[in-house]
Amino acid sequence: MSKFADVILPVPLNRYFTYSIPYSLEHLVVPGVRLYVPFGKNRRMTAITVRTHEEKPSGYSVKEILSVLDQSFPSFLPQQMKLFSWLSDYYLCSPGEVMKAALPVGLRPDNNSKRHAFRPKTELFVRLGHNPDLRNDICPEQLFGNKAKARKELFIKYLELSGMNIHPESPKPVSKLTLSEFCKSSSVIQSLVDKDILEYYEVETGRLQPFIGSTIKPNNLSPIQQKAIDEIHTSFSNKNVCLLHGITSCGKTEIYIHLIKEQIDRGKQVLYLLPEIALTSQIMLRLQSVFGNDMTVYHSRCSENVRAEIWNHQTGPEPYKLVLGARSAVMLPFKNLGLIIVDEEHEPSFKQDEPAPRYHGRNTAIMLASFSQAKTLLGSATPSFESYHNALTGKYGLVTISQRFRETRLPTPLIVDVAEMMRKKYMKGIMSPQLIEKIAQALDNRKQVILFQNRRGYSDTVECPDCGWVQRCDRCDVSLTFHKENGMAVCHYCGHKYLIPVSCPSCGGKALRGRGYGTERIEETIKNLFPQARTSRLDLDSAKNGYETILSDFQKGRTDILVGTQMISKGLDFENVNVVGILQADSILSYPDFRATERAYQLIMQVAGRAGRKESGAVVVIQTRQPDAKILNMLRFDDWKEFYTEQIVERKLFNYPPFSRLVMVTLKSQSLDRVEKTSALMAEKLTGLFGKEMVLGPDAPAISRIQSRHIRTILVKNPAEIPVRQTRALLLQAAEELKVYGELLNGVTLSFDADPQ
Ligand code: ADP
Ligand code: ZN
Numbered sequence: 084m085s086k087f088a089d090v091i092l093p094v095p096l097n098r099y100f101t102y103s104i105p106y107s108l109e110h111l112v113v114p115g116v117r118l119y120v121p122f123g124k125n126r127r128m129t130a131i132t133v134r135t136h137e138e139k140p141s142g143y144s145v146k147e148i149l150s151v152l153d154q155s156f157p158s159f160l161p162q163q164m165k166l167f168s169w170l171s172d173y174y175l176c177s178p179g180e181v182m183k184a185a186l187p188v189g190l191r192p193d194n195n196s197k198r199h200a201f202r203p204k205t206e207l208f209v210r211l212g213h214n215p216d217l218r219n220d221i222c223p224e225q226l227f228g229n230k231a232k233a234r235k236e237l238f239i240k241y242l243e244l245s246g247m248n249i250h251p252e253s254p255k256p257v258s259k260l261t262l263s264e265f266c267k268s269s270s271v272i273q274s275l276v277d278k279d280i281l282e283y284y285e286v287e288t289g290r291l292q293p294f295i296g297s298t299i300k301p302n303n304l305s306p307i308q309q310k311a312i313d314e315i316h317t318s319f320s321n322k323n324v325c326l327l328h329g330i331t332s333c334g335k336t337e338i339y340i341h342l343i344k345e346q347i348d349r350g351k352q353v354l355y356l357l358p359e360i361a362l363t364s365q366i367m368l369r370l371q372s373v374f375g376n377d378m379t380v381y382h383s384r385c386s387e388n389v390r391a392e393i394w395n396h397q398t399g400p401e402p403y404k405l406v407l408g409a410r411s412a413v414m415l416p417f418k419n420l421g422l423i424i425v426d427e428e429h430e431p432s433f434k435q436d437e438p439a440p441r442y443h444g445r446n447t448a449i450m451l452a453s454f455s456q457a458k459t460l461l462g463s464a465t466p467s468f469e470s471y472h473n474a475l476t477g478k479y480g481l482v483t484i485s486q487r488f489r490e491t492r493l494p495t496p497l498i499v500d501v502a503e504m505m506r507k508k509y510m511k512g513i514m515s516p517q518l519i520e521k522i523a524q525a526l527d528n529r530k531q532v533i534l535f536q537n538r539r540g541y542s543d544t545v546e547c548p549d550c551g552w553v554q555r556c557d558r559c560d561v562s563l564t565f566h567k568e569n570g571m572a573v574c575h576y577c578g579h580k581y582l583i584p585v586s587c588p589s590c591g592g593k594a595l596r597g598r599g600y601g602t603e604r605i606e607e608t609i610k611n612l613f614p615q616a617r618t619s620r621l622d623l624d625s626a627k628n629g630y631e632t633i634l635s636d637f638q639k640g641r642t643d644i645l646v647g648t649q650m651i652s653k654g655l656d657f658e659n660v661n662v663v664g665i666l667q668a669d670s671i672l673s674y675p676d677f678r679a680t681e682r683a684y685q686l687i688m689q690v691a692g693r694a695g696r697k698e699s700g701a702v703v704v705i706q707t708r709q710p711d712a713k714i715l716n717m718l719r720f721d722d723w724k725e726f727y728t729e730q731i732v733e734r735k736l737f738n739y740p741p742f743s744r745l746v747m748v749t750l751k752s753q754s755l756d757r758v759e760k761t762s763a764l765m766a767e768k769l770t771g772l773f774g775k776e777m778v779l780g781p782d783a784p785a786i787s788r789i790q791s792r793h794i795r796t797i798l799v800k801n802p803a804e805i806p807v808r809q810t811r812a813l814l815l816q817a818a819e820e821l822k823v824y825g826e827l828l829n830g831v832t833l834s835f836d837a838d839p840q
């Protein structure tokens with residue numbers, strides 16, 4: 084019999100912890116089960132059992148497990164335990180950090196936390212009590228006589244509602260709430276309960292809204308789509324991952340629906356991942372119409388209780404067959420996973436930046452599928468170079484669709500030279516005459532327009548036209564963005580809000596003004612230029628009041644022009660859009676990163692893909708100051724391969740992904756001196772371990788101070804031929820060796836980001 088359990092605790096220490104198992108709990112403690120254990124002096128917290136054994140740890144007195152939190156089913160399945168171990172190895176974080184990211188707060192009680200442990204939502208129902216007078220025939224006249232009129236009437240109502248007046252042997256459930264609608268005060272029900280004529284009982288009703296209505300059959304596939312499905316099946320016969328490269332609006336979502344249905348018919352489960360929560364509502368409606376109550380939606384914006392409820396559902400006897408979710412849904416238990424779909428697989432937002440684990444949703448999905456003997460389908464119109472490389476080299480299957488479902492042509496790009504238009508004084512604010520004309524035409528033809536700007540707020544900066552002073556954040560190394568809606572200057576890095584000074588603090592000038600264009604200001608400009616059009620805006624700020632309405636109004640044609648940030652760029656399916664404007668392409672073209680060109684191309688193609696989904700003749704107006712930029716002249720919306728083939732040469736030359744893997748080491752401290760010294764030391768260690776060509780930095784990033792902490796980064800390249808395990812060990816070794824500098828490290832934090840995006 085085992086006597087000890089190694090467990091994961093939700094703390095950032097890179098190890099497991101060992102507890103002893105009381106005899107009475109021995110049969111309950113198995114891997115994957117949640118435990119309640121003491122930690123430190125007074126702390127009690129939830130732990131996950133990793134393994135049980137008989138090796139008594141030496142050197143300290145082992146504490147005993149207090150209780151077992153999972154009685155009927157373990158909260159974690161074996162494949163999840165494998166996944167968590169992979170996550171903490173690959174992403175260089177502690178098992179406890181993985182646990183915290185995975186398990187909803189309600190499922191990990193902690194005596195130090197103000198949050199309540201998950202409680203199922205219940206409702207009170209009423210049924211017959213045990214009053215002796217109820218033993219034979221139930222006769223309200225006899226029970227109440229002529230005195231208690233209110234009670235008698237209510238009791239008769241109960242008999243009707245429960246159907247007992249007709250079928251006394253099979254009462255239907257009646258909730259207290261329903262019954263109370265038929266009496267003036269709930270004291271009447273209470274008095275029936277006091278007399279034991281009725282009694283209360285509790286039923287678990289849950290928080291998840293069921294889908295009401297009938298489901299429909301999926302659409303029939305076109306021959307091209309059917310051929311793609313056949314090819315996907317063939318590829319799955321000898322490969323675990325398949326990349327579906329299909330141009331925007333070729334019907335990838337329809338193909339997914341058919342594949343999901345096949346899995347469900349075979350008794351398997353499917354996980355469908357999307358990069359952006361804002362996308363889920365539209366796809367959810369499409370999926371729900373086919374899968375009804377077989378599916379649910381899981382992401383970080385669901386309430387903690389809902390997340391706990393879904394988790395429990397997944398380990399219970401009848402789990403959801405389809406889960407639609409954002410990245411964190413890969414952490415859920417799936418007992419019988421058949422397929423994971425990762426839509427828009429190229430999206431950088433699949434990667435979590437903060438806090439650890441800094442994991443990539445797509446790559447984690449591929450691992451989960453392989454631990455679960457399931458397959459992964461990646462979908463994109465503009466695949467990431469990593470996935471495309473894997474597909475072209477045969478590691479993944481590759482299925483291509485190059486025709487839109489409705490055979491509409493992809494939109495034509497129209498490149499506008501903003502500098503020239505400015506010189507000729509043709510610009511109206513940020514709007515070029517070409518774009519204004521296209522919008523006017525679209526409105527005349529009752530078509531819709533999407534305008535894209537990668538900046539929320541009103542203007543980029545608040546500045547003094549006299550002396551050039553710019554309002555900056557006190558804690559971060561950035562200028563502030565003016566938000567007209569609340570009249571404040573906001574830091575987009577730490578969220579801090581500032582009042583705008585009445586006069587320039589530097590020269591006393593009174594004419595402070597905003598410069599540049601954010602979505603708020605563009606919305607204003609459009610409303611002035613096209614007062615008859617209905618304009619709305621979707622960005623992080625407006626989404627707070629419900630992005631669903633903004634999107635569904637646009638979808639239903641209640642609005643004509645939608646202004647937005649990258650939230651509107653991907654995946655959304657609007658039938659009637661035939662002009663898309665990219666207002667400042669330059670901001671997209673100048674990311675300081677080796678992926679800049681790839682990203683710019685993807686973003687432009689994605690935004691463009693929102694247009695002309697039902698009819699040909701759509702245009703994408705791209706406003707830029709660099710009309711000769713090579714990438715703009717390569718914009719043929721239908722030849723990703725050509726673009727890839729050209730770009731990949733450079734990646735190979737400089738040994739960037741997909742030809743190497745990167746790990747970003749980030750050091751932060753309030754003290755500039757310390758962060759500079761430690762990062763220099765760390766870089767020296769890493770250079771010693773990996774060689775000079777493999778280590779870049781330390782560098783100060785473009786924004787070198789956030790929330791009063793100075794930042795330095797070191798980039799480590801891991802050539803494909805060196806096993807990941809080896810690099811990880813060396814990185815941890817370097818961090819460990821740094822510890823001899825004790826004092827210097829005070830207040831310096833070091834973190835790793837594997838495959839930074
Ligand atoms: P993608 O995901 O590739 O961008 P969608 O699946 O959203 O493409 O399809 C684009 C449009 O074409 C949608 O409005 C969709 O309903 C429609 N469509 C695609 N395939 C079919 C089909 N087989 N039958 C009916 N409509 C389809
Ligand atoms: Zn000034």
Ligand code: ZN
Pocket residue numbers: 556557558559574575576577578579790
């Ligand atoms: Zn700030």
